[in-house]
Amino acid sequence: MADQDVAGATVQVRRRVKAGAEQVFDLWTKPDLMVRWMSPFPGAVDCKASCDPRPGGTFSLIMASGEARREVSGAYVQVDRPHRLVFTWIGPLTDQVTTLVTVELIAHGDETELVLTHERLPTSAMFEGHTRGWGNILDHLAEAVLGVG
Amino acid sequence: MVELEARESVASSGGRLDAVFAALADPTRRAIIKRLSVSEARVTEIAEPFPMSLNAVSKHIRVLEASGVIERRRQGRDHILSINPHSLDEVDGWIETTRRFWGVRLDAMERVLGELNKTNPLGAKDGPDG
Numbered sequence: 606m607a608d609q610d611v612a613g614a615t616v617q618v619r620r621r622v623k624a625g626a627e628q629v630f631d632l633w634t635k636p637d638l639m640v641r642w643m644s645p646f647p648g649a650v651d652c653k654a655s656c657d658p659r660p661g662g663t664f665s666l667i668m669a670s671g672e673a674r675r676e677v678s679g680a681y682v683q684v685d686r687p688h689r690l691v692f693t694w695i696g697p698l699t700d701q702v703t704t705l706v707t708v709e710l711i712a713h714g715d716e717t718e719l720v721l722t723h724e725r726l727p728t729s730a731m732f733e734g735h736t737r738g739w740g741n742i743l744d745h746l747a748e749a750v751l752g753v754g
Numbered sequence: 755m756v757e758l759e760a761r762e763s764v765a766s767s768g769g770r771l772d773a774v775f776a777a778l779a780d781p782t783r784r785a786i787i788k789r790l791s792v793s794e795a796r797v798t799e800i801a802e803p804f805p806m807s808l809n810a811v812s813k814h815i816r817v818l819e820a821s822g823v824i825e826r827r828r829q830g831r832d833h834i835l836s837i838n839p840h841s842l843d844e845v846d847g848w849i850e851t852t853r854r855f856w857g858v859r860l861d862a863m864e865r866v867l868g869e870l871n872k873t874n875p876l877g878a879k880d881g882p883d884g
Contacts, residue, residue: 616852620860624867632863642862645855719860723852 614726619718626687626710626717633690633708634658644668645675658684664692679706694723702727774841775854777821782806783814787837790824794836797826 622629632638636654643666644652656664658681665678677696682705683689690708695701704725711718777783786800801811815835818824822841827834 614849616849616856618853618856618860620864622864622867624871628867628870629863632866638866642859642866645858721856721860723856726849726852 615722615724616726617723618721620721621713621716621718623716625715626712629710629717629719630687630690634684634686639666643677644670657681658690660684679703699727773821774823777818777823780814780817782811783818786811786814786818787823790835790837794834797833797835800835 632642634656636656639654639656640652643654645668651669653667654664656662658664660681660683662684663678663680666676668675668677675697677694679693679695681690681692683691687710689710692706694704694706702725704723704727707720707722707724709720709722711720778787782804785804789795789800789803797812797815798808800815801808804811815824815826819826822838824835825838827836
């Protein structure tokens with residue numbers, strides 16, 4: 606469930622996968638692996654990633670498909686392979702507001718439980734009364750949920 | 755605090771929210787909502803700027819009505835459309851949007867893990883059990 610207030614909302618998603626924690630951690634921190642699943646565009650896309658996974662280091666993801674283009678960037682806050690990765694996340698989904706993502710990996714034998722916590726999300730309260738907010742909402746919905754621009 | 759997997763969360767938030775997302779999937783329907791977010795309007799006013807028949811626009815309007823995103827009332831012979839602001843309460847705080855975003859991304863991550871471990875079965879068991 607999500608908590609929501611004017612200071613931002615939090616979303617938590619859990620997923621248990623059949624893979625070791627090291628391998629899952631690498632999917633989040635190695636550019637050649639990040640580009641294989643981070644893009645919201647279906648099918649063939651031009652996706653570039655760069656990252657410097659140490660505290661204070663930055664990452665950037667640039668994804669393009671035809672005319673559409675999305676850019677996400679952030680900085681690493683904590684890098685503890687293969688247990689915990691904390692980084693800031695700035696992109697169209699967050700309306701260019703700096704948000705915080707924590708990825709925790711918990712080993713369960715051959716499987717790994719991934720707990721993703723995305724904090725400081727902008728809320729409707731920040732956009733109330735602005736038509737711009739509606740436009741943003743609709744555009745972001747289309748982008749985030751439907752994979753279109 | 756009850757924490758749910760993304761998929762369970764999507765299922766538990768019910769068909770209504772799914773209907774809202776489906777309604778927003780179309781650019782014409784998003785344009786209709788943007789127009790109505792400025793002010794209410796007659797069906798004919800809504801249809802005017804679109805390069806399609808009134809009938810085609812009416813179909814989009816019916817999808818939006820069924821999802822609860824817009825409402826219709828009669829004023830004499832006119833049908834007035836307005837947005838139902840509460841219909842987007844669950845998604846406009848980015849909460850459901852963000853949850854779905856990561857749900858879709860983690861699905862993709864799992865697919866990549868499957869591909870990697872098919873050719874290089876490190877850290878994962880063979881076979882689709884469990």
